[in-house]
Amino acid sequence: MENLMMKALSMDMITAKMFNELHTAVTEAYGEERGRQLIQDGLNAYGLKDTEALAKKATAEGENHRFYDYLPNHVEGEEQYADLTPFARFSKMFAQIAKQVVDNDEEKGEDVIRSAVEQFGLKRGEGIRQRARTNGLDNTSDNYLKNYDMARSELFEVDTTHKENEIEQTFTYCPLGQQWADDDMAKYGILYCQMIDPSLAKGYNENFEVVHDEYVLKEGQCHFEFKMKDK
Numbered sequence: 001m002e003n004l005m006m007k008a009l010s011m012d013m014i015t016a017k018m019f020n021e022l023h024t025a026v027t028e029a030y031g032e033e034r035g036r037q038l039i040q041d042g043l044n045a046y047g048l049k050d051t052e053a054l055a056k057k058a059t060a061e062g063e064n065h066r067f068y069d070y071l072p073n074h075v076e077g078e079e080q081y082a083d084l085t086p087f088a089r090f091s092k093m094f095a096q097i098a099k100q101v102v103d104n105d106e107e108k109g110e111d112v113i114r115s116a117v118e119q120f121g122l123k124r125g126e127g128i129r130q131r132a133r134t135n136g137l138d139n140t141s142d143n144y145l146k147n148y149d150m151a152r153s154e155l156f157e158v159d160t161t162h163k164e165n166e167i168e169q170t171f172t173y174c175p176l177g178q179q180w181a182d183d184d185m186a187k188y189g190i191l192y193c194q195m196i197d198p199s200l201a202k203g204y205n206e207n208f209e210v211v212h213d214e215y216v217l218k219e220g221q222c223h224f225e226f227k228m229k230d231k
Helices: 011-030 032-046 048-060 086-104 106-134 175-182 186-204
Strands: 157-163 166-173 208-214 222-228
Touching (some): 011 032, 011 048, 011 106, 032 048, 048 086, 086 106, 086 175, 086 186, 106 186, 175 186, 186 208, 186 222
Antiparallel strands (some): 166 222
8 A cells, every 4th residue: 555645734724723613613602793703803913914824824725714704805014923933823823812712701711712622633633543544554542643734843842752552742842832921821822732632632533542731831841641542
């Protein structure tokens, strides 16, 4: 069987996927009019010119998204974050939308944002499973990182240990978490951190569980144990 080398998804595509889930979760929770206003306020705070740049890049790479629903045909102004990494831009956009939702309705808002991240993670996890299947590989713990959809940037400082049916990872630097910390947005960023890896793992294999007992935004590092349960 031919082994197909699959290109990793860009962060612009991943950011667009995250935005789609935020749009869906927020508008379903608060109604179309109020939900859209909350998202619009978040994008306004992030910057419409920077949003347009994300939209164009994601579209050019074939990712359908809802960004243009919130943008005028002609966006005035200059980009603020063109010199930042795509990870920093992801973090800033996510935090500004989450802030609008959580500050509007804290307890429910946090659940809405977590729900958006959960759906984002589940769908990406399903995609990782398909990437493995395409190359004739089962969705085992050994094949999870080998078929991961996001490029492993050198901006992440991580130690990975593979054991039988288990992966242990310790991130001593995460550009997403660092950006939230630098922007004093940890309250909103942690909602992403709490949900993303368990959701990715579950989408990949419903028996793949994640113990996430340390967070960059709390303990200064992220520690994970990915374990494949017995069926």
